[in-house]
Amino acid sequence: MQVKWKSSENQVISLKKFLLKQGVSNRMYKNLKTQADSFQINGIQVDATTKVQSADVVVVNFPPEKADDNVLVSEKPIEILAEDDNWLIVNKPAGLTSVPGPSNRSDTLVNRVKGHLKKNGAKDLRPHLITRLDRFTSGVVLIAKHQLANSYANQALAKQTIDKRYLAIVSGSLQPDHGFIEKPIGRVGNNFYREVLEDGQAAKTEYWVVKRLPKATLISVKLYTGRTHQIRVHLTSLGHPLLGDELYQGPLNEGISRQALHAEKLTFYDPFLAKTRSFSAKLPKDMDQLLNEKG
Secondary structure: OEEEEEOOOOOOEEHHHHHHHOOOOHHHHHHHOOOOOOEEEOOEEEOOOOEEOOOOEEEEEOOOOOOOOOOOOOOOOOEEEEEOOOEEEEEEOOOOOOOOEOOEOOOOHHHHHHHHHHHOOOOOOOOEEOOOOOOOOEEEEEEEOOHHHHHHHHHHHHOOOOEEEEEEEEEOOOOOOEEEEEOOEEOOOOOOOOEEOOOOEOOEEEEEEEEEOOOEEEEEEEEOOOOOOHHHHHHHHOOOOEOOOHHHOOOOOOOOOOOOEEEEEEEEEEOOOOEEEEEEOOOOHHHHHHHHHHO
C-alpha cells in the first residue's frame, strides 16, 4: 500500500517527526525504516535520515500484512454495511464470537473476514477489529484493513473520538430519563465476569431512556471507555441488568435468549477521506420482536 502526503510545515523537520504527525505510530516507523524502498520524497527514494522541507511530497510504501497461519479461513458469510480500501464495517449477528479463542478457532468474525479478504484478492490479510463486541451482542463492528488504518483508529479510541451507540433493554423502570454512570470496573480473581470495584479501571457510560415498557426500559447508550462488559456491568450495578443476560443475573423469562444489547450506530472521522462517517445496523429480529410484544 502506498500513501502520499504533502508537507505544510514552515520549517525543516525530520522524516520521523513528519510521519508521526501524519499518524504513523513509532512501531510502524521502526518497521518501515528497515525496508529499503519505504520512503520517497519528491519522487526520489530516500532513507530515514532525510529531512522534510516545506511543500515536499512524501510517499510511504507500507508492506502488506501477511496472513497469520494460525488464523483459519472461514467461508461463511458476513453482512457488510460498507467497505473501501481502508475499512470494513459489518453487522455482527448475536452468537458469533469476535476473535478466535480456545473454544472456537475456526469460525469467528475474524475468520470470516479473513475469508472475505482472501476471496477478494486482498494483499493485507490481517484484519484489525477496532470495536469488538461480546459473542451475544449484535451490531456494528469497525474493522481496519491495514496497519495504517489500525493506527489511526487506535489513536481515535485513545482520544475517545469514536462515537459508539447501543440499544439495550434493561429490567425494571430505569430512572432518571438520562444519566451518566462513572464506576470503575475490574475482575475478581480469575472470574470471567466483571464487577464495579474501587480499584478497577475507570469506566464511563451515558444513557437515555427511549421507551418505557411495563416491566422493562429501552435505552440508548454511549460508551466513553471500552471496558469488558461495560454496559452490562454498569446497568447491573444500578439494579437494572439487561434482559436475557444470564451472566449478570438478568431476567431469563422475558422472551429473549441472550443479553438484549445491540451496537446500533458508530461514527468516526475518516482521515483517508477527511470527513466524518456514520454507520448503522437495524435492530435484530429478537429485540424488535421483544419490544413489540412487551410494548
